[in-house]
Amino acid sequence: MSQVFCVANQKGGVGKTTTAISLASAVARSGRHTLLIDLDSQCNATSGLGLRPTRRHPLADDRPISESVVSAEVKNLDVLPGCPGMSNVEMMAARDPNLLASMTRRFREGVADYDAVLIDSPPSMGPITRAALAWSTEVIMPIQCEYFAMEGLVRMIEVLRRAKEGEGTLASAGIVMTMYDPQLELTRDIDRQIRESDVFGNYVYQTVIPWDVTVSEAPSHGESIFEYAPRSRGARAYAELCMEVLEYV
Numbered sequence: 167m168s169q170v171f172c173v174a175n176q177k178g179g180v181g182k183t184t185t186a187i188s189l190a191s192a193v194a195r196s197g198r199h200t201l202l203i204d205l206d207s208q209c210n211a212t213s214g215l216g217l218r219p220t221r222r223h224p225l226a227d228d229r230p231i232s233e234s235v236v237s238a239e240v241k242n243l244d245v246l247p248g249c250p251g252m253s254n255v256e257m258m259a260a261r262d263p264n265l266l267a268s269m270t271r272r273f274r275e276g277v278a279d280y281d282a283v284l285i286d287s288p289p290s291m292g293p294i295t296r297a298a299l300a301w302s303t304e305v306i307m308p309i310q311c312e313y314f315a316m317e318g319l320v321r322m323i324e325v326l327r328r329a330k331e332g333e334g335t336l337a338s339a340g341i342v343m344t345m346y347d348p349q350l351e352l353t354r355d356i357d358r359q360i361r362e363s364d365v366f367g368n369y370v371y372q373t374v375i376p377w378d379v380t381v382s383e384a385p386s387h388g389e390s391i392f393e394y395a396p397r398s399r400g401a402r403a404y405a406e407l408c409m410e411v412l413e414y415v
C-alpha cells in the first residue's frame with residue numbers, strides 16, 4: 167500500500183499548500199513515484215506548480231483518474247489537479263454519502279501504483295477533508311507559532327482521534343512549525359509550550375520551516391522550492407522534514 171500523507175489544518179494560511187508542494191517534491195526527488203492531490207477549491211497546489219485546474223474534480227468525475235493525472239516538472243512527481251468547483255462537490259458530499267463512497271473508491275484505484283501520495287486539503291474540516299484523513303496513513307499539520315495555533319490544534323487532535331477510531335487507515339500524525347522566526351519571543355514561547363505539552367509533545371517534528379521569502383516566491387514561478395532556490399534555507403528545511411517524515415512512518 168502507498169504511504170498517504172494528508173496535509174491538514176482547518177486554520178487558513180498556515181503553510182499547508184507550501185508544505186504539500188515542497189514535501190511532494192522532496193519525496194519525489196528521493197526516487198519515490200509520488201502523486202500530489204489538490205483537494206482545495208483555491209487550487210493553489212496546482213497553480214503553484216505551474217499547472218492548470220480542471221473543470222471537474224478528477225475524484226468526482228466519471229473518467230479514469232489516470233486520464234486526469236499530469237506530470238510536474240519535478241521527476242517522479244505527478245499531480246491530480248484541483249478544481250474551483252470543489253466547494254460544490256463538498257456541499258453535495260455532505261448530503262450524499264454515495265458520492266463520498268465513490269470518491270473513496272476512485273482514490274484507492276488512482277493511487278495504487280504510487281509509492282507516496284500527498285494531499286493538500288482546504289482550510290476547513292468538511293466531509294472531503296475528513297474523508298481524506300480516513301484515506302491517509304499519516305496527517306501532517308502545519309502550524310504557525312502564534313497564540314491561536316494551540317486552539318486549532320486541540321480541535322485537530324479531536325478530529326484525528328475520531329478518524330483513528332473510524333474505518334480509515336490513519337496511523338499517525340505530525341505537527342510542523344512553519345514560517346518560523348526564532349527572533350520572535352512569541353514563536354519561541356509557543357514552540358516550547360507545544361513541545362512540552364502532554365497532548366502535542368509526542369507529535370512534533372524536530373525540523374522547523376523558517377520564514378524565508380524564496381519559499382513564498384517559488385509558486386509564482388510555478389516551481390517547487392527545490393527548483394526555484396535549491397540552496398535556500400527553506401529548501402534545506404523541507405529536505406530535512408522529508409527525511410524525518412519518511413523515517414517517522
Ligand SMILES: Nc1ncnc2c1ncn2[C@@H]1O[C@H](COP(=O)(O)OP(=O)(O)OP(=O)(O)O)[C@@H](O)[C@H]1O
Nearest residue numbers: 178179180181182183184289345376377378381382
Ligand atoms: N516558510 C515560509 N516563509 C515565507 N512565506 C511562507 C512560508 N510558508 C508559506 N508562506 C506563505 O504564506 C502564505 C500562506 O501559505 P500557504 O498558501 O501554503 O498556506 P495554506 O495553509 O495552504 O493556506 P489556505 O488555508 O488558504 O489553503 C503564502 O503566501 C505562502 O507563500
Ligand SMILES: [Mg+2]
Nearest residue numbers: 182183206210
Ligand atoms: Mg492552501
